[in-house]
Amino acid sequence: MTYSVAVSGASGYAGGEILRLLAAHPDMQITTVTAHSSAGDPLIDHQPHLRSLSHLTIGPTTPEALAGHDVVFLALPHGQSGQYTDMLAGTPLVIDAGADHRLTSQESWDAFYGGAFHEPWTYGVPELIVDGGKQRERLVGAGRIAAPGCNASTVSLSLAPGVAAGVIDPSDIVSVLAVGPSGAGKSLKTNLLAAEILGSANPYAVGGTHRHIPEIRQALTDAGAAGEVGISFTPVLVPMARGILATSTAPIAPGATDAQIRGAWEEAYGSEPFVHLLPEGRFPRTADVVGANTALMGLAIDRAANRVVVVTAVDNLVKGTAGAAVQSMNIALGLPEATGLSVNGVAP
Amino acid sequence: MTYSVAVSGASGYAGGEILRLLAAHPDMQITTVTAHSSAGDPLIDHQPHLRSLSHLTIGPTTPEALAGHDVVFLALPHGQSGQYTDMLAGTPLVIDAGADHRLTSQESWDAFYGGAFHEPWTYGVPELIVDGGKQRERLVGAGRIAAPGCNASTVSLSLAPGVAAGVIDPSDIVSVLAVGPSGAGKSLKTNLLAAEILGSANPYAVGGTHRHIPEIRQALTDAGAAGEVGISFTPVLVPMARGILATSTAPIAPGATDAQIRGAWEEAYGSEPFVHLLPEGRFPRTADVVGANTALMGLAIDRAANRVVVVTAVDNLVKGTAGAAVQSMNIALGLPEATGLSVNGVAP
């Protein structure tokens, strides 16, 4: 069976990556692509790398344009998805790449986003530990999926095994992320200009203000954190187009042995197709996951500092966004989970 | 008065940067440049940006070549300075850019470096708080100076004010640094090739093994840490030639108010020419200190995470190495401290 698909936000980075993955997916037919200011343009003008889709023209993002497909992807700025989702009641599967349907707590929504609160959808990170199982199970047959925040899912995947196993203390997490500017979207902001980013490392949202913080706290609580999740979270823009390298640390839980600690991650991810724990002493780099749906993870146990250190590399646009969305879609539709997704990166 | 200077390791990155600064220093005459494998070559072949020094030829690094100058800079691989320093007894001022004379604890040396232990020299970070004063005072008239490790001094400067004031807890520091590959020197290693670094973030020395850790612990202890200094330290190579962006966090000490916390840094650095605390809500980027001897620092107090976050940007080759050396030299010789050093960076 072939599914018809509509993708909104088709001229942006997240939308473009969803389209790149769908173009390589044997079961999907991209029927409709929409956007706001670029409506009327050939898609290829805004996504010149998507040569196989050069026949498509961008239409306006309206409920009418999106309705009538088997699957709809929303890749819109935060706060804009909500209005469309209400009007796509007849669509079997809607996947939102924005934040509107991620948070279960209105209080957190109000504190970090503001504006209308929308109901939470099934969270699109299949490998996350939830209630002793995996989030994958909840995605089977789902009709509404919230793709994750790229930074949030990277940190949550990094620490969930240790939190669930009780071998790390979730109350004093510190995460610092090197991130590429594509995560910020195609926004015309001075601080995203090439001349500002080249040759420079640029922190932003320092001191507990980043919007992915409540999403991480929610995921780690769902993973079984004993007590409050506390996290100091600092993203740093670095001069690479794509990628997240998240260094996350948490105190070792009293009494946890090295074998117990490493074992928690091995058990959680040992059979996952897209989340790989590297051998002891090895740590990943973002280049190795460019274009891939893979999260590579290295783990160190620093007894002198009394902290576990997990370094995780993902491609923010794939495993962090579009790949998570397509992988979740595959599960929801009952397709083989890895369909259309690459485990190999494009390096160097 | 003009001082005659010899610089060893003149074909490397640290040596090159020392030469760049000395070339702009009105009181210094670069008489001798030496190196190992490149001895006999014109300096300009190895440092093609130092046009004003194109008359110099690299000689071999021997005690004879280095002797007889007012000032000698050693920019040699770790473990090699010690042998020369013994033979430069008659030289009034010797500054080592390597690690051989930084650590006061032989136990730390053995654990992180190994090989012969050498006596500690005066540490070349003038702005560091030591025993309620500044390290600057100890540098006046010094004859032997150990320039700092670039990562170490960046983290130490970031946290010393809070440690000295007792407003942060030094036992559970977490530092993650985005660093440029020039810090690794001109070493022919596969992981330093451009194709490996471009488009990638690459962690190394994860889990408590980096050699700058004991140097940080020593500096923060000297700054007045109450109790043991504990630090989780992770450097990440990112695709910029120069620069360190250090994100350092430590728990807020019980009862410390926001005013006390911010006040500690303001007091420590308010009148420093080269260490600048940015206004509240502002954070630095490495581009702004390229070529400058400036450390720019932003501070956030994250009550939700119960941590102080300090983000500091330095040019690893200037404030992190060569600038620290020249600034310390100025102090030792009684010259105005800022002579030959720029507070302005080259940006964008």
Add this chain to the structure above:
Amino acid sequence: MTYSVAVSGASGYAGGEILRLLAAHPDMQITTVTAHSSAGDPLIDHQPHLRSLSHLTIGPTTPEALAGHDVVFLALPHGQSGQYTDMLAGTPLVIDAGADHRLTSQESWDAFYGGAFHEPWTYGVPELIVDGGKQRERLVGAGRIAAPGCNASTVSLSLAPGVAAGVIDPSDIVSVLAVGPSGAGKSLKTNLLAAEILGSANPYAVGGTHRHIPEIRQALTDAGAAGEVGISFTPVLVPMARGILATSTAPIAPGATDAQIRGAWEEAYGSEPFVHLLPEGRFPRTADVVGANTALMGLAIDRAANRVVVVTAVDNLVKGTAGAAVQSMNIALGLPEATGLSVNGVAP
């Protein structure tokens, strides 16, 4: 049918890219990977992005190890392929990614390479115009294929249509290429270190010395150049891991109309799956072909300068090397030409 494949030079950049493409090829079974200094290592240690091949161990590059496969790829330094090819007489298809079998003129070989001259093999650039037809036709059923030099094929593809149609003068070509350092291989050379390449544009082989020059002259002569091919060729290393952006110009042939000129390229590439002429006024960028087997081409007719300007973007490791090899293999084996190859790039 599934073909068994051996890849030598498996720890390098060209070998790694051949493996990446073969891993996604439905008809190929990678049986053997070999290299020199890394023999004995897990492949994943040298190609950490090729997660799907983590079961492979690198063996030594010997005739015995390579023999007995349906297809053998040689990705060795220039001058080393020749010795193996003689010993693979029983192998149905051997594809050399090196230069040893590209040139038909021993005189050119001696002038630009030196060492033993080897017989020319079928040149692996299917879209090149040859004697009024396409090189594709010669590749059908070929048993020995010489994959092209990445810079050479980029320039040859850029200009062959105009040369064949007689609308440009081949005697005074000027080509300047911005190239990524992966084209130079994983060589430990100071000028390829990240700190040397980041933030810098670096010319090399200036003034007519680059080894790809005779290959371009040969291809354009085969395309039907009237008279001698003359070319000023300058490559410039720029800070991107992959990619070639070749700006090639040639004088407009007397009397050639705009329609004739543009028509020559349209006719040559209008139905090619992997070589795309962009609409008038559009020019390509390398980001759009990263990971893709696509050559994107823009053409301008500058009457004031009396020159045609063709700007072509390719991924040096794909269309420039490994993709050309796999595409040629597909043709030689009678498989659909595009099998295992992507027309879409990974951008941004």
Add this chain to the structure above:
Amino acid sequence: MTYSVAVSGASGYAGGEILRLLAAHPDMQITTVTAHSSAGDPLIDHQPHLRSLSHLTIGPTTPEALAGHDVVFLALPHGQSGQYTDMLAGTPLVIDAGADHRLTSQESWDAFYGGAFHEPWTYGVPELIVDGGKQRERLVGAGRIAAPGCNASTVSLSLAPGVAAGVIDPSDIVSVLAVGPSGAGKSLKTNLLAAEILGSANPYAVGGTHRHIPEIRQALTDAGAAGEVGISFTPVLVPMARGILATSTAPIAPGATDAQIRGAWEEAYGSEPFVHLLPEGRFPRTADVVGANTALMGLAIDRAANRVVVVTAVDNLVKGTAGAAVQSMNIALGLPEATGLSVNGVAP
């Protein structure tokens, strides 16, 4: 004597670089900084690297604000300088970093810029050969100076010696430039976003449309070109914040010997402080001139292609713009020409 200076366009890249150089100039007092949309802001908010100027506040760009200084720098978008210059009649020295006063031909202005034509000012490239002398001589005592276009002056300096000496044919020049995005200014355009530039080479203004073309033709005509100057000119944006690497070629004039050719450049630049011809076989890279007012030049004579190839590296913001302006100012005011300017670059 200290001169009072006003700089307009102070929040942009060109304005920022003028300020950086003036801040290091012993004879200049920066009194006034102005801009449009950022008027009212502290300068340090827009130029966070200019720490020594953190006391300055940006005022509005009005004739009143700029009047009353010894020297005024205009760093405004093209077409905007003209209006102010008329109103600064009483200012002894006005230097325009824009294009408004560069061209002597209204026809060229109309064809490439359009809008009101303004009278040409003294061209600010001291080393250019003009009528057998140097442009320097015309700058002595000048009151109105047009700083050059960065690409234009780089190409003009590259070829003027050969043109003046008659050893190259100016009718068929081909120049291809790798340029950093700071040359495009702080403009909010999608194609200047970091995610678009990182990992990519991007041509623009292909086919004879770049606005610097008439400026090059004018300069080479002034240098003594025999006959019309013809040039194919292609700039390529590459991922480095600063820098121009211009590869320029021209046919060898009939009968010109190697000695005559090389001699032309040696004679022209042998005693220049800021334009250096590298030894035979050496070519420059942009990293070596970052922050410097130096143009580094390498020359090859390619007899097979019958072309001279000149590769020149400059920092577009220094020698290409602000450095040329300050150097010209020094000459105009009778100060030592190199005051406040560095010949050494900041590398790596």
